Amino acid sequence: MAKSLKANPLETVDLSQPLAGSEGVDPNHASRLRVQVLLDQHASLVQQTQFADTKAGGLVTLVGLLALKGPLPMAGMTMSDPISLAAGSFAGLCILFCMLTAFPRYPGRKVRAHLADVDRFSWPSLTSRKFSGEDYARYMHTAEVSQVVHSIALSNSAVSAILLRKFQMLRVGFMFGCGVFFAVFLRHAGLA
Known part of the structure; x- marks a missing residue:
């Protein structure tokens, strides 16, 4: 969803589908369960995103210290x-990709214009x-469960694409x- 909007507008979500499904579960229970599963999934995706950023930060710190103060400091590099x-080049590329990992990602202006x-x-x-904000409050007062499920599912899909890239x-x-x-x-083993 981050690259383009290929989702249907919320107003077109099929509300005729039974919320209880075909298993005979109470519609209230099924609705709460669906929303809770999606919210738990969203929390897990956000946590994994933070985990990727933390790993990237730790690796930048470790490789940066090795490059500046380690056994092969960049200051002592010669042609x-x-x-x-090689160590300096690998360190630079490692830091670059870790910074790309932690770089904030969100949909561009054109996509955001139609995201609502x-x-x-x-x-x-x-x-x-x-x-x-008033539109959002009004929507939440009248939103159907299927529209909320649809919104959270689309958001989770977009967050998972960001997480994969990270x-x-x-x-x-x-x-x-x-x-x-x-x-x-x-170098330390004396092999090169």
Whole structure:
């Protein structure tokens, strides 16, 4: 959802589907269960996002200290020492990808302009210019359970896409971090 809006407007959510489903569960219980599962999922996604940012921050600190004060400090790099150059390059790339991991991500202005039509749960949709705080309050007074479920599910989908991107960047950062440690190992083992 972050790249483009391919979701249906909330007003078009099919309200004719039975909330209880086909298992004979009380509609009130089924509705609460659906919303609670989505909210728990959202909390888990947010926690995993924070975890990725924390890991990136820790790796930046560790690799940064190694690069500045470690056994192969960047200040002592010379063009004639390929191991030092490799360690410095890996450290720089590791820090870059960790910073990309922690870099804040949210939908662009064009997407945010129409987000309130399909989502009333995520903070970017609440910042839409065509959707005031009063509009949000009025919507929450009259929203159908299916529309709330739809909003939270779309928001969770968008957060999961952000989380995937963060962990992809973090994985690359860790690979370059391993390159730094490998270069330090080679130097201290006397292999290079």
